[in-house]
Amino acid sequence: MRKWFKPISLATVILTGMVLIYGIHDMPALGDPDSPANRHISPRYITEATRKTATPNIVSAVLGDYRSYDTLGESAVIFTASISCLFLLRRIRRQRNHDD
Amino acid sequence: MTEYFLAKYNFWIYVVLMMIGLYAMMGKRNLVKKLIGMNIFQTSIILLFVSAGVKKGGATVPILRHSDYGPEHAEHLIRVADYLNPLPHVLMLTAIVVSIATTGVALATLILIYKRYNTLEEDEIMAIRKDIRSYKTPRILRSKD
Numbered sequence A: 001m002r003k004w005f006k007p008i009s010l011a012t013v014i015l016t017g018m019v020l021i022y023g024i025h026d027m028p029a030l031g032d033p034d035s036p037a038n039r040h041i042s043p044r045y046i047t048e049a050t051r052k053t054a055t056p057n058i059v060s061a062v063l064g065d066y067r068s069y070d071t072l073g074e075s076a077v078i079f080t081a082s083i084s085c086l087f088l089l090r091r092i093r094r095q096r097n098h099d100d
Numbered sequence B: 001m002t003e004y005f006l007a008k009y010n011f012w013i014y015v016v017l018m019m020i021g022l023y024a025m026m027g028k029r030n031l032v033k034k035l036i037g038m039n040i041f042q043t044s045i046i047l048l049f050v051s052a053g054v055k056k057g058g059a060t061v062p063i064l065r066h067s068d069y070g071p072e073h074a075e076h077l078i079r080v081a082d083y084l085n086p087l088p089h090v091l092m093l094t095a096i097v098v099s100i101a102t103t104g105v106a107l108a109t110l111i112l113i114y115k116r117y118n119t120l121e122e123d124e125i126m127a128i129r130k131d132i133r134s135y136k137t138p139r140i141l142r143s144k145d
Helices: A005-024 A042-053 A058-066 A068-099 B001-009 B008-029 B033-052 B084-117 B122-133 B138-143
Strands: none
Touching: A005 B008, A005 B084, A042 A058, A058 A068, A058 B084, A068 B084, B001 B008, B008 B033, B033 B084, B084 B122
16 A cells, blocks of 8 residues: 555646647647736736736726735635644744743 | 747646646645645646746736826727736736645644644554544554664
8 A cells, every 4th residue: 555655646747738638639839918917807806906906907996906805814714724824833832932 | 849839838748737736635645745736736726827827929927017197099099919918927926826725724634633643644644543533542652662
């Protein structure tokens, strides 16, 4: 079992890579201005964001204004991660003090 | 045929990067190597999304030039083809933050694992846990005596 672990994972990786490479044929070419990602809502952001939010930087306008709830959740993620790091690493110090 | 592959060469790079990360997560036994594999995987996804926003033909970063905004400029003066797609940039900003958060928590957990088992190799940890479950002294402690 232990001996076959690496060949099995290598085979899985190669199979998954072949499936992904098969999926490349449906993707738009690099830098295509008419690709689906560049046609749907991004023209509205580019033409309207500065007029509606008074911010020349469109990325900040979308991040802080159109998708501000997303950014709020993002800061909740950072907060949770930092709090969990704090609690994970605080237990060590207390144990060490207990041993002394 | 060659042009067909060259037009989408970025996706080949991302597939190779993603598979390197996936193999590091599955095939390696060191937990730090697994974590680095997860980071490579996330980086490949971030690159994939950023490349979805690329526009060829003189497009620049999505920050409006001074000539394109102001009270005297109407909406139709801004050419969409002049600026890159801002949406993937915004979404990947969020993804980078999430990846930093997961990496931080994982590193803190790895510190705890190292303090408890004195190793980061997965099979050694499994052996120690097997000894503990069958009420034996772990192998590492036995070898010290």
